[in-house]
Amino acid sequence: MVTADQVISMIQTDMPDAEVQVNDLTGGGDHLEVTVVSEAFAGRSLVQQHQLVYKAVQSAMSSEAIHALALKTYTPETWSKVSQSA
């Protein structure tokens, strides 16, 4: 298992501007819900956006330290719309 802080630092190493929130869904550290906001997502499809994040946490996923990652990705623009409507 990995800690939320480790996941955040893995993502920010690859994507320095990213704002990252991690929710531990089960408390066991292996089912995580991660929200990432980054300018790097602009102009990319959802699949490409998720692939960027997966690449950053690849080592933890392939070792099964993380079994499941529920991902939400936003550009700063789309995030401001989502967070206003929520």
Add this chain to the structure above:
Amino acid sequence: MAPEVQERIETLINDNKIMVFMKGNKLMPQCGFSNNVVQILNVLGVPFETFDVLSDYDVRQGIKEYSNWPTIPQVYLNGEFLGGSDILIELYQNGQLQETVEVALAS
């Protein structure tokens, strides 16, 4: 990945307009994320095929490499990778999935 594994994956993807690589099958999904995808496709009422990666280790690992995507389930539409559980849910909720699938099935 071994060429014969890649060939099997390509055959599955090319022979079915909607192909789901999942844990379990459409009647008995063995994972909550796989179940999400099956439920969404059932609600849309579209025909789809599933492949149980738990039954085949080579395909289970090979599809991750093939799609450059680390998790199961994976959905292919007209031979193109559409996404996993999160993306299917998001596309369904914003209405894009219905449209994308209708266009693909009509082509």
